[in-house]
Amino acid sequence: MASSKAFVQGEPDAPVLKTSSIPGAQSSKRIAELSEVFDTRSINMMTDYTKSVGNYIADPDGNYLLDVYAQIASIPVGYNNPALAKAASTPDMVNAIINRPALGNFPSHDWAEILKTGILKVAPKGLNHVFTAMAGSDANETAFKAAFIYRRQQERGGPDVEFTQEELDSAMKNQAPGSSSLSILSFKTAFHGRLFGTLSTTRSKPIHKIDIPAFDWPQATFPILKYPLEEHAEENAKIEQACLDEVEHLIKTWHIPPAAVIVEPIQSEGGDNHATPNFFRGLRALTKKHNVLLIVDEVQTGVGATGKFWAHDHWNLQDPPDMVTFSKKAQTAGFYYGNPALRPNKPYRQFNTWMGDPARALLFRAIIGEIERLDLVNHTARVGDYLFTKLEGLQRKYPEQFKDLRGKGQGTFIAFDNPKRDQFLAKAKEFGINIGGSGANAVRLRPMLTFQEHHADILVEALEKIALTL
Amino acid sequence: MASSKAFVQGEPDAPVLKTSSIPGAQSSKRIAELSEVFDTRSINMMTDYTKSVGNYIADPDGNYLLDVYAQIASIPVGYNNPALAKAASTPDMVNAIINRPALGNFPSHDWAEILKTGILKVAPKGLNHVFTAMAGSDANETAFKAAFIYRRQQERGGPDVEFTQEELDSAMKNQAPGSSSLSILSFKTAFHGRLFGTLSTTRSKPIHKIDIPAFDWPQATFPILKYPLEEHAEENAKIEQACLDEVEHLIKTWHIPPAAVIVEPIQSEGGDNHATPNFFRGLRALTKKHNVLLIVDEVQTGVGATGKFWAHDHWNLQDPPDMVTFSKKAQTAGFYYGNPALRPNKPYRQFNTWMGDPARALLFRAIIGEIERLDLVNHTARVGDYLFTKLEGLQRKYPEQFKDLRGKGQGTFIAFDNPKRDQFLAKAKEFGINIGGSGANAVRLRPMLTFQEHHADILVEALEKIALTL
Structure with a gap:
């Protein structure tokens, strides 16, 4: 048995089984x-x-x-972590819980500091802004909205070009040109969430999608590689190139052109499908070439689990992704970005009442502290x-x-x-x-x-x- | 000046203005x-x-x-309410903050009790189940999903009829029949959220919608009544009947048939547009007649502000709405429902990692306690x-x-x-x-x-x- 100083006090030495089967x-x-009051058919385990x-x-x-499931990959530093319990007991946390702000209108005087010492302290390289959200799904949807707004702004000729009356009128009817005919390209077996926009990019299982209306957005094949990767490098490289070629073909030909490509560093819900850094560097180059944004969905891979803080740190990209979304282990959510033009040209285009949750931002700060303390x-x-x-x-x-x-x-x-x-x-x-x-x-x-x-x-x-x- | 015993201790007697203008x-x-790090163009006021x-x-x-804005209608019982501060300082709250569950898989042993003594204690008449969510927008989107699933289940011939292979395959391609060709009918000047499904039902302002792809869903005219309502009863009744006729026409003829109608009791973001109980009773009757679900969006109207706990309590409906969504003053979110068939026929069809937030459910319970204590x-x-x-x-x-x-x-x-x-x-x-x-x-x-x-x-x-x- 390996010996290592335990991070956690009070754990049992080994699993304890009191009942012959679970649930007892x-x-x-x-x-x-x-x-009687809540759908329990998906219960895995009643928990104390x-x-x-x-x-x-x-x-x-x-x-x-x-x-080793950890609330679907979302408990970062252990149940009842004392440092987190301390952070959750501070006057700041109580304040954040009971005085929840409409962040876009009435941010708290210390919101900049909370961001800088927390969420932004671990921002991916090249990205220094954040739009906060509630969970992975709306983090991705707000990133999609940023991509659509950015793309249409470019097509219009810049941020100062006003909307036409036709655009304004047609948007109210859910019709083009105001409602844009643009898409998000995702990959087969991807999972990006289950709201209506994200579900249109999710391609995990029919049970996630059936009966729900969807946008006619394109999907490219994600590399289906042979493992161990290092023993099949040459063959895998060919598979990855074919996938990149398909991405390029879809970007050039899909009848609803993609404003962005969204990809997980490791397809998680879809079956733990890996690709090599070379594939992702190729995807970055391709998207740059065609002026399509690259959104890296780090909802499941982010915050340390892959041995880097962000899984895309493994890729050694020359140009960072345009946006990186996060949630789960961060216990809060949102998307990082670097290009200031990804802020819409006018306020209230990307907005909602709560725009995240400062209580959860405080918790992420404490999580980051614990990650640093214990390396x-x-x-x-x-x-x-x-x-x-x-x-x-x-x-x-x-x-x-x-x-x-x-x-x-x-x-x-x-x-x-x-x-x-x-x-x-x-x-x-x-x-x-x-x-x-x-x-x-x-x-x-x-x-x-x-x-x-x-x-x-x-x-x-x-x-x-x-x-x-x- | 009116005399009334102050609910709140420590308030100033009147506004205090220290700077000649705001922001100081x-x-x-x-x-x-x-x-430097966050889009501040929508800031109304920096807040302490x-x-x-x-x-x-x-x-x-x-x-x-x-x-009298209260974080866009979402602070229920005052800033730094002592009863809420107490609830936010309990070991239960700390536990809920630091051990956030994947509720659908690993609910806590006391989740039923938290629901029954909180969210469900104030459930609208006739509705005794809840699906919890994070904010108004995803509460509405999950209600939409429930409506689509329910409708397709009926069309298929019941919950026991299996999906066809064609449905399963086409759903993965975002194509019919697996991706249903159904819609949600909403009203002009309505606001139901800004994610992709809800934004397709939101008809408040072009700035909310422009450049974002939308579903081709129908909108009916919301009654534009003359105020004071009681002085124009006869004329208003005609206006409301015309709107109901338009709803019926759209239900019967829209090329993507509505599975549900969503309506606010008072259109809030859209300009505080009122309609009479008679209109809403008519809408309930119409939707029943055509087997279309009625979703009442109480995100802004709910939790007491209209002098009833739910604004639709003013309508004296014979049959309750099929779903009622809530957020804002509840400080948590979700939708209530009564008909058990609104639970999808299989687990994992309506599911996500967090499915709400027990910390916020605990807070709502404390809010309900405070509402009851002070009537x-x-x-x-x-x-x-x-x-x-x-x-x-x-x-x-x-x-x-x-x-x-x-x-x-x-x-x-x-x-x-x-x-x-x-x-x-x-x-x-x-x-x-x-x-x-x-x-x-x-x-x-x-x-x-x-x-x-x-x-x-x-x-x-x-x-x-x-x-x-x-």
């Missing part, structure tokens, strides 16, 4: 109670957050599972390597059960395919592990940044046992 | 600082929330304005009548300055038109009032529920002075 009696009772600690999620029956991004790079090596061992023993192991050098953002994936996930609870899937066949690991070597040991041992029972 | 030096400095108290909003220069809904009905009577006096003196005074019997949800509206709003600060507009010409009053007779006296006196300077 207490949990079942509470699920039944909740069903007062007892959950660090990397362990607790339920009302006293079970403690090692949690959690570098830590995650290291523990990811440790974990990946152990998983490679499992893969050698059980090649079909740990198929297409991927995420090497990407921190703990690791996944593998299993032929009985859904059973695998369900079975994991019996071995004390809370784990999620992505796409149709992948088991995805999304531990917190406080996941350490001793947790990796427990996890890998359990994964082997789970595989053996299936 | 301190505020200007902070606005400049914020501009640590000093703001009750009905008074403070700025960094020491100014205190009587706030603030009935209070608001009374103080609204008091205020309206005084405004009628102003209107008699200055008929052109306080034109089309409206909102009688609707609590403090009152508005009037002014020919120099924008100057009126700007000038108000010099008289110690923070006030907002709606539509092109309306001055809208959106005080908090803690607004009392002595505030009304200050307000009316100031309104007269403002009018005299223009």
Whole structure:
């Protein structure tokens, strides 16, 4: 077993299983109670957050599972983190909770400072502005709106050209030219959210999209690479080039021209699909060439999980993305940008009542503090390597059960395919592990940044046992 | 001056003006600082929330304005309300802030209780379920999705009929039949949000819509009535019937058939446009007749401001709306519904990572507690009548300055038109009032529920002075 000083005090040494199956009696009772008023058919586990600690999620029956799913990749530094609890108990936080501002109209006197010492302190290279939002989905939609406004501004001849009366009138009728005939290009198996604009770019599963009206926007093929990537470099490069060619073809020919391309650094909900830095550099070059904006959706990949603060830091881009969206582990949301022309030419074009939540911005600042204090991004790079090596061992023993192991050098953002994936996930609870899937066949690991070597040991041992029972 | 026991301790007796104009030096400095990283062109007033108290909003220069705008109608029970501060300081709140769940997968053991003692305690009559969201815009979009899913389920022949392969395949391409060819019918001058689905139903101003792609959804004329309503009952009834006829025509003929009609009880952003209970009863009957759902958007009207907890309580409907959306004063968001068939037939069709925010649900519970403790809904009905009577006096003196005074019997949800509206709003600060507009010409009053007779006296006196300077 690896030895490492525990970041978290008070965690159990190992998963604790009090009931023969989950949900136990207490949990079942509470699920039944909740069903009366709330749709519970997607419940994974009834949770007791007062007892959950660090990397362990607790339920009302006293079970403690090692949690490598982390609220769909969104708990950053462990349950009941003391530094976060302290930040959440300050007068500033109480103030932010009870006096929620309409940020665009009535920002608080210290909003600039909160941004500069928090959200903007970790802004991706080249991006120094932020538009704050509530969750990943509206972060992406506001980025889309910025792209449409920017593109039409260019087409009009600049920010000072006034709208025509025809544009103003037709916009009110949802008709061109006021309502623009522009699109966002996304990739097959992408996930960018489930509101009407983002859902039109989401291509994960039919169940996410069926019956909901959608815009006729284009989708390009995302590279379907062979793993391990380094053993198939030449073949993969060809696959990636074909995808880039398809992107270029769609940009040039789609009947509703794209104002932006949106892409995830690692397609997360869609099955943990990786591409190489070369692909993304090519995408940046292509979008520059055709004057199409590049939006990098870091909602799931951002904030350290890949061993860099932002996953696109792995790409060594010459020109930064035009916009980078964030949410989940940031516990707040929005998009970063650098080009001031991405601010619309007039106020109130990009606006809403709350425009984010200062309480959540304060929390992100505390999360950043905790990440810095414990050097959690570098830590995650290291523990990811440790974990990946152990998983490679499992893969050698059980090649079909740990198929297409991927995420090497990407921190703990690791996944593998299993032929009985859904059973695998369900079975994991019996071995004390809370784990999620992505796409149709992948088991995805999304531990917190406080996941350490001793947790990796427990996890890998359990994964082997789970595989053996299936 | 009216005498009434003050709900709020620590308020100034009257507005305090320390600088000759707003923004003063301190505020200007902070606005400049914020501009470096955040779009500040829509700033109304730099605010110090640590000093703001009750009905008074403070700025960094020491100014205190009587706030009848209340963060665009969203502060419910006063700044720094002690009961809310207490709720925000509890271990439950800290827990909710730092351990944010993916509610659909991992609800907390007490989520049912939080809902039942909070959000659902004030559920509109006939509606006993809730889908929680983040803000008004996504509350409306999730309601739209529920409507589309429900309608297609009916068309398919019920919840047990499986999707066809063609539907599944075409949905992934954003094409019919999988992506449904259905619409949401909204009204001219309506405001329902600014995400892509809601913006397609929003018809407030071109600046909200221009350059953003929109769905080709239908809009009906909202009644443009003559005020005072009671003096033009017969004429108004005809206008309303014509609008209902137009709704029926659009339902029967629009090339993308509506699955739902969405309507505000009082069109708020669009200019404080009222209609009578008779109109809304007619709309309920029409939608029932044509099997189209009725979504009542109570984002701005809900939670007491009209002198009823929900504005649609004024209508005495026989059948409740199918869905009622809420946000703003609730400080959380979502939609209520009653018909269990509005739960999609399968899980994960209506789902996202956070699905709301338990911290904000706890806050709403505390707000409800404060509303009950002080009987603030009935209070608001009374103080609204008091205020309206005084405004009628102003209107008699200055008929052109306080034109089309409206909102009688609707609590403090009152508005009037002014020919120099924008100057009126700007000038108000010099008289110690923070006030907002709606539509092109309306001055809208959106005080908090803690607004009392002595505030009304200050307000009316100031309104007269403002009018005299223009």
